[in-house]
Amino acid sequence: MSELVYFCGTMDCGKSTLALQIEHNRSARGLHGMIFTRNDRAGTGVLSSRLGLSTKAVEAGDDLDFYVHVVDHLSGGGRVDYVIADEAQFFTPEQVDQLARVVDDLGLDVYAFGITTDFRTRLFPGSARLVELADRIEVLQVEALCWCGARATHNARTVDGRMVVEGAQVVVGDVNGSAGEVGYEVLCRRHHTRRMTAATARAAALSPDVLPVDTPAARAMEPVPDA
Numbered sequence: 027m028s029e030l031v032y033f034c035g036t037m038d039c040g041k042s043t044l045a046l047q048i049e050h051n052r053s054a055r056g057l058h059g060m061i062f063t064r065n066d067r068a069g070t071g072v073l074s075s076r077l078g079l080s081t082k083a084v085e086a087g088d089d090l091d092f093y094v095h096v097v098d099h100l101s102g103g104g105r106v107d108y109v110i111a112d113e114a115q116f117f118t119p120e121q122v123d124q125l126a127r128v129v130d131d132l133g134l135d136v137y138a139f140g141i142t143t144d145f146r147t148r149l150f151p152g153s154a155r156l157v158e159l160a161d162r163i164e165v166l167q168v169e170a171l172c173w174c175g176a177r178a179t180h181n182a183r184t185v186d187g188r189m190v191v192e193g194a195q196v197v198v199g200d201v202n203g204s205a206g207e208v209g210y211e212v213l214c215r216r217h218h219t220r221r222m223t224a225a226t227a228r229a230a231a232l233s234p235d236v237l238p239v240d241t242p243a244a245r246a247m248e249p250v251p252d253a
C-alpha cells in the first residue's frame with residue numbers, strides 16, 4: 027500500500043540527509059524517484075544536506091501542480107516509482123493535497139520532509155496540511171540539541187545571536203547566520219519561551235549581576251582560562 031509519509035523535525039536534524047539516503051537506496055535498486063524541493067539554501071533546483079551531499083531536484087514554486095507534473099512525466103513515457111519532497115513546509119496546502127493524490131490515484135509512495143513550526147512556534151500552512159493528511163508522521167531520531175543539552179524542539183530566528191520574534195514567516199537561512207544577517211538556532215521549549223539563545227545565555231553567565239549557577243550546562247558556558 028503506498029503512503030504519504032511526513033518526516034519532520036527542527037532545522038538541522040538531518041531531514042535532507044535522510045531524503046538523500048532514501049533516494050540513494052532506492053535508485054541503487056533501479057527505482058526512479060521524482061525529487062522536488064523549494065527554497066533550498068544551496069539554490070534553485072537542488073536538494074542539499076549539510077553533510078555536503080546534494081542532488082538535482084524540481085523547484086516546486088506555488089504554481090507547480092505535483093499531481094499534474096508526475097502525470098505529465100508518466101504520459102511522456104517517463105518512469106516514476108516514488109516521490110521525494112523536501113522543504114515541504116514551504117508548499118501550499120493545495121500542493122500537499124496534490125501529493126496525497128499522487129499516493130491515492132497513482133499508487134506512488136511520497137516522502138515529504140520539513141520543519142513543522144516557524145520561528146514563532148506557529149505551524150507552516152504546508153506542514154499543517156501534512157499533519158492533517160499524512161498516513162504516517164515520523165519525527166527524526168537524530169536529536170538536534172539546545173545549548174543547554176536538552177533536545178531541541180523549536181526553531182528560533184536570530185540576528186547577531188539574539189532571538190527575534192517579528193518578521194515574515196519565510197526567510198531562507200541557516201543555523202549560525204553571519205553578522206547582521208538573519209540566522210536560526212534550535213532551542214528547547216523552555217529557552218525558546220525565555221528567548222534565551224546560546225549567545226544571550228553566555229552573556230548572562232558572564233554578567234556580574236547574575237548569581238552563579240552550578241549545573242553542567244552552566245559550567246560548559248564558562249570561559250576557558252588561558253593556559
Ligand SMILES: Nc1ncnc2c1ncn2[C@@H]1O[C@H](COP(=O)(O)OP(=O)(O)O)[C@@H](O)[C@H]1O
Pocket residue numbers: 035036037038039040041042043044074075076077168170
Ligand atoms: N561535520 C559534520 N559531521 C557530522 N555530521 C554533521 C556535520 N555537519 C552536519 N552534520 C549532521 O547533519 C545534520 C544536518 O543535516 P541536514 O540534512 O542538512 O539537516 P536538515 O535538512 O534537517 O536541516 C546535523 O544535525 C548533523 O547530524
Ligand SMILES: Cc1cn([C@H]2C[C@H](O)[C@@H](COP(=O)(O)O)O2)c(=O)[nH]c1=O
Pocket residue numbers: 036037038041042065067140141143144145146181182183195196197198199200210
Ligand atoms: C524556522 C524558520 C525557518 N525558515 C527557513 C530557514 C531554512 O531556509 C528552512 C529550513 O531548512 P532546514 O533544511 O530544515 O534547515 O526554513 C523560515 O523560512 N522561517 C522560519 O520561521
